[in-house]
Amino acid sequence: MASRFNVTKPAALAMALGAALFLGGCQGGITGGPQAPQGPAAPGAIGGPSAPILAPGMPIPADPAGYVQAPGITGEPIRVALLLPFTHPSAEAKQIAQALLDSAQLAVIESGNRQIFLMPRDTKGTIEGAQAAANQALAEGAEIVLGPLFAQTVTAAAPIVKARNIPMIAFSTDRAVASQGVYLLSFQAEEEVASAVRYARAQGRTSFAGLFPASAYGQRVQAAFEKAVGESGGMVMGTALYGPTPQEMLAAVRSLPRGFDAVLLPEGGQALRTLAPLLPFNNIDPRTVKFLGTGLWDDRSILSEPSIKGGWFAAPDPIVREGFAQRFKETYGYTPPRIASLAYDAISLVNTYAAGAPYQRYQTTTFLDPNGYQGIDGIFRFRPDGTIERGLAIIEVTETGFETIGAAPVTFQAIGF
Incomplete structure (x- = not known):
C-alpha cells in the first residue's frame, strides 16, 4: 500500500530505521532511532492510522482517545506535526516539501530519541488545506507543529494552533506572519x-x-x-x-x-x-x-x-552546513535544497526540550532562550515577536x-x- 506522502526509504535510512519501517509504510507517522552511523539502529516505525481531515475553522477540544498511536514506542510519544504542501500544483513546491520531510526524518534518526513521532500532513499550499491539516494534527494529538511553508498557510493555520496554546515553528520568510508562539525558522x-x-x-x-x-x-x-x-x-x-x-x-x-x-x-x-x-x-x-x-x-x-x-x-557560513549536506546526499541520493536544513533544525529544537512532561514541554514561550541555539547553519535565536536572528x-x-x-x-x- 502506498503511503500518503513519499516517506523516502533508501538503503542507509532503511537500515537505520529497521524492519518496522517497511511493515508500517502505509501508516501516519515516523519515529526515531539511535544516531546514525555511530551505532546500531533500534527499530523505528511508521505510526498509527490517520484521522479523517476535519472541517476548517477553530480546533476541536482535545480528546486523547483520538490521538495517533505510535507502534514501537514505549510510553507517551512526542507527537510532532509537519505541515507541508506535499500535493501543491507546483513541482518545485512539492520537491521542497519532500526535501523538508526527508531532512526531518534524518534529524529524527540522528537525534537518538526514539520517542519522537513525526506526523507529516498535507496543506496543499492553500488556506483551506492548511486549516484542515492543522485541525487534523491537533485532533491526532500533536503537541508541537512544524511548518507550514508559505506565508498565507502560516496565517491560516496559526490561529487554530495558538488557540490550543501549542507553539508553531514555521518556515516562511515573511516576517509579517510571525507572532508570539509562531516562530519563523527561515532565512530572512x-x-x-x-x-x-x-x-x-x-x-x-x-x-x-x-x-x-x-x-x-x-x-x-x-x-x-x-x-x-x-x-x-x-x-x-x-x-x-x-x-x-x-x-x-x-x-x-x-x-x-x-x-x-x-x-x-x-x-x-x-x-x-x-x-x-x-x-x-x-x-x-x-x-x-x-x-x-x-x-x-x-x-x-x-x-x-x-x-x-x-x-x-x-x-549563514556555507562551510558550516557541508556535513549536513553530505549526510543528506548519502542517505537520499540527491543534493538538498538550501532550505532543507530548516526542518533538521526544527527537529533538533523539539529534541532539546523533549525531557519535559508531555503536553507541557512545548509552550508558546519555550523557544526564547537569549543564548540561542547551534543549528546546521550556525547560531540562531528567536525574538519575542517570533522573528529569527541569525549569526x-x-x-x-x-x-x-x-x-x-x-x-x-x-x-x-x-x-x-
Whole structure:
C-alpha cells in the first residue's frame, strides 16, 4: 500500500530505521532511532492510522482517545506535526516539501530519541488545506507543529494552533506572519540586507543604490535596505523597481543616478544572472562599485556570471552546513535544497526540550532562550515577536567559489537582545 506522502526509504535510512519501517509504510507517522552511523539502529516505525481531515475553522477540544498511536514506542510519544504542501500544483513546491520531510526524518534518526513521532500532513499550499491539516494534527494529538511553508498557510493555520496554546515553528520568510508562539525558522532577507550594508559601511562604502523586483518581497527588502543604510550613516542615492523581463530590468538600471559606490541586487539564480550584467553594460563598473547581495547568492550557479565576482553577500557560513549536506546526499541520493536544513533544525529544537512532561514541554514561550541555539547553519535565536536572528557571515564571490571574509559570530552574548 502506498503511503500518503513519499516517506523516502533508501538503503542507509532503511537500515537505520529497521524492519518496522517497511511493515508500517502505509501508516501516519515516523519515529526515531539511535544516531546514525555511530551505532546500531533500534527499530523505528511508521505510526498509527490517520484521522479523517476535519472541517476548517477553530480546533476541536482535545480528546486523547483520538490521538495517533505510535507502534514501537514505549510510553507517551512526542507527537510532532509537519505541515507541508506535499500535493501543491507546483513541482518545485512539492520537491521542497519532500526535501523538508526527508531532512526531518534524518534529524529524527540522528537525534537518538526514539520517542519522537513525526506526523507529516498535507496543506496543499492553500488556506483551506492548511486549516484542515492543522485541525487534523491537533485532533491526532500533536503537541508541537512544524511548518507550514508559505506565508498565507502560516496565517491560516496559526490561529487554530495558538488557540490550543501549542507553539508553531514555521518556515516562511515573511516576517509579517510571525507572532508570539509562531516562530519563523527561515532565512530572512531583511536581516541579510542589514548585515551586508553594515559590512560595506565598515569597509568605507558611503553611497548606496538598490534594484528591487516589483513584488511584495522586493518591497520588504527595499524598506530594509533604506533603513539599514540610514542607520549605518550611509546615503541612498537611488532605488528602482523592475518587472520580470530583461527589458524592464534594463530600464530600472538606466534610471539609477550615478555616483554610488555600492549597489544591492537581492536576487538569485537566473534572475541575478540576467540583471547583474546589465550594470557594467550601462557603465556601472563592478571594479569600483561594490555589488551586494542576500543569501539568494549562496548558489554556485551564479559563479558563471563575471560581473558579480568580488561581490559581497550576507548568509549563514556555507562551510558550516557541508556535513549536513553530505549526510543528506548519502542517505537520499540527491543534493538538498538550501532550505532543507530548516526542518533538521526544527527537529533538533523539539529534541532539546523533549525531557519535559508531555503536553507541557512545548509552550508558546519555550523557544526564547537569549543564548540561542547551534543549528546546521550556525547560531540562531528567536525574538519575542517570533522573528529569527541569525549569526551571519560575510561572503565574497571569487573566481573559484565563495570565500568567507567576515566570520559569523559564534555567540549572542556580545550582542544582547
